[in-house]
Amino acid sequence: xxxxxxxxxxxxxxxxxxxxxxxxxxxxxxxxxxxxxxxxxxxxxxxxxxxxxxxxxxxxxxxxxxxxxxxxxxxxxxxxxxxxxxxxxxxxxxxxxxxxxxxxxxxxxxxxxxxxxxxxxxxxxxxxxxxxxxxxxxxxxxxxxxxxxxxxxxxxxxxxxxxxxxxxxxxxxxxxxxxxxxxxxxxxxxxxxxxxxxxxxxxxxxxxxxxxxxxxxxxxxxxxxxxxxxxxxxxxxxxxxxxxxxxxxxxxxxxxxxxxxxxxxxxxxxxxxxxxxxxxxxxxxxxxxxxxxxxxxxxxxxxxxxxxxxxxxxxxxxxxxxxxxxxxxxxxxxxxxxxxxxxxxxxxxxxxxxxxxxxxxxxxxxxxxxxxxxxxxxxxxxxxxxxxxxxxxxxxxxxxxxxxxxxxxxxxxxxxxxxxxxxxxxxxxxxxxxxxxxxxxxxxxxxxxxxxxxxxxxxxxxxxx
Numbered sequence: 440x441x442x443x444x445x446x447x448x449x450x451x452x453x454x455x456x457x458x459x460x461x462x463x464x465x466x467x468x469x470x471x472x473x474x475x476x477x478x479x480x481x482x483x484x485x486x487x488x489x490x491x492x493x494x495x496x497x498x499x500x501x502x503x504x505x506x507x508x509x510x511x512x513x514x515x516x517x518x519x520x521x522x523x524x525x526x527x528x529x530x531x532x533x534x535x536x537x538x539x540x541x542x543x544x545x546x547x548x549x550x551x552x553x554x555x556x557x558x559x560x561x562x563x564x565x566x567x568x569x570x571x572x573x574x575x576x577x578x579x580x581x582x583x584x585x586x587x588x589x590x591x592x593x594x595x596x597x598x599x600x601x602x603x604x605x606x607x608x609x610x611x612x613x614x615x616x617x618x619x620x621x622x623x624x625x626x627x628x629x630x631x632x633x634x635x636x637x638x639x640x641x642x643x644x645x646x647x648x649x650x651x652x653x654x655x656x657x658x659x660x661x662x663x664x665x666x667x668x669x670x671x672x673x674x675x676x677x678x679x680x681x682x683x684x685x686x687x688x689x690x691x692x693x694x695x696x697x698x699x700x701x702x703x704x705x706x707x708x709x710x711x712x713x714x715x716x717x718x719x720x721x722x723x724x725x726x727x728x729x730x731x732x733x734x735x736x737x738x739x740x741x742x743x744x745x746x747x748x749x750x751x752x753x754x755x756x757x758x759x760x761x762x763x764x765x766x767x768x769x770x771x772x773x774x775x776x777x778x779x780x781x782x783x784x785x786x787x788x789x790x791x792x793x794x795x796x797x798x799x800x801x802x803x804x805x806x807x808x809x810x811x812x813x814x815x816x817x818x819x820x821x822x823x824x825x826x827x828x829x830x831x832x833x834x835x836x837x838x839x840x841x842x843x844x845x846x847x848x849x850x851x852x853x854x855x856x857x858x859x860x861x862x863x864x865x866x867x868x869x870x871x872x873x874x875x876x877x878x879x880x881x882x883x884x885x886x887x888x889x890x891x892x893x894x895x896x897x898x899x900x901x902x903x904x
Contacts, residue, residue, distance in 0.1 A: 781828070
């Protein structure tokens with residue numbers, strides 16, 4: 440997929456001012472610019488004019504002020520792992536890399552929270568927390584930065600029990616397009632004070648402000664953790680087990696669906712040795728007695744729906760290996776076809792329509808000429824398609840895009856959403872209008888114009904101005 444780029448002209452003297460302020464933390468070489476203009480997905484590389492590596496909040500303020508004075512676009516950048524082109528500099532400008540702002544600023548064991556800089560990655564945060572008895576549960580497939588996860592309202596395998604970044608973030612420090620530093624909330628677990636600015640910035644994809652600190656809700660490490668896989672005779676049986684477990688109120692931490700082709704892909708990449716059939720990955724958290732009760736309920740449901748015996752991963756090393764394989768599902772699926780590029784998309788529907796939506800989508804995939812897998816956080820109605828596309832065959836991209844549009848239309852007809860996890864970015868802007876209507880999207884444009892009248896921050900994302 441090609442992405443139309445309309446770079447803004449960079450005023451004379453701007454690059455010299457940027458280099459004078461940031462020195463070696465400002466890079467203009469082709470390698471750095473290409474890295475920050477590339478995407479893990481299907482979009483073409485678009486080069487920023489410069490890359491600035493921020494070390495602290497004042498660096499962000501100074502970069503914003505220089506860019507505002509010159510009318511130059513700014514694109515916040517974390518790990519670059521988003522899948523809808525969020526970090527592509529479609530109007531050129533400065534890629535503001537926050538990955539060096541990667542410190543844990545404070546941890547409160549008594550209050551179950553912490554304050555972190557935006558560049559820390561989720562795995563590094565949990566390593567830091569390892570000896571506290573607390574953990575941060577939000578785990579998208581990539582080892583993303585916390586700032587990027589907040590900006591895209593990220594989710595993950597634990598969302599069925601612990602929620603998404605929307606629930607995990609208590610407050611933010613944000614640099615506005617005017618170079619002001621604001622705080623959107625404090626550490627209280629709830630507040631009725633004014634507009635909910637925290638939620639305004641979560642999921643805004645860097646278009647309204649630049650996040651420079653995040654206060655996060657943490658959770659105690661459970662007394663007992665058990666993981667398991669279960670293979671099913673049919674995709675329908677696996678999905679029905681999920682829906683029935685949900686209706687029974689089983690508080691599972693994780694419940695992930697992999698179709699047969701996705702199992703084949705993770706076997707090849709991660710050497711799991713699973714039967715190549717529709718499979719559920721489970722994880723149960725709680726007390727010893729509570730986990731045992733959850734297991735028996737789900738085992739009975741699985742057996743009634745054509746599930747086989749549970750294969751247990753009881754040791755931490757076994758569990759980590761299992762979930763790492765799940766987190767690397769995208770790379771595994773793309774690599775089913777040497778030399779392919781990946782396109783991944785997602786929808787989310789009410790649980791009562793999940794089986795219908797997945798089975799209809801799988802039937803379409805069976806007729807599609809492009810290899811594709813289904814994998815998903817089905818415990819909350821969210822699933823993904825991962826296509827492995829020949830970059831030299833434009834007809835494959837056309838077929839995939841058409842199938843994606845039909846899947847989104849199907850999800851919306853079920854009162855679902857065009858994206859439960861990936862965000863809008865560049866790829867689903869027209870879907871946002873289909874989902875919410877032109878008036879709602881116009882209201883978003885009004886907010887964008889009010890907060891960022893010069894359209895400096897990540898222009899071209901979520902909607903066209």
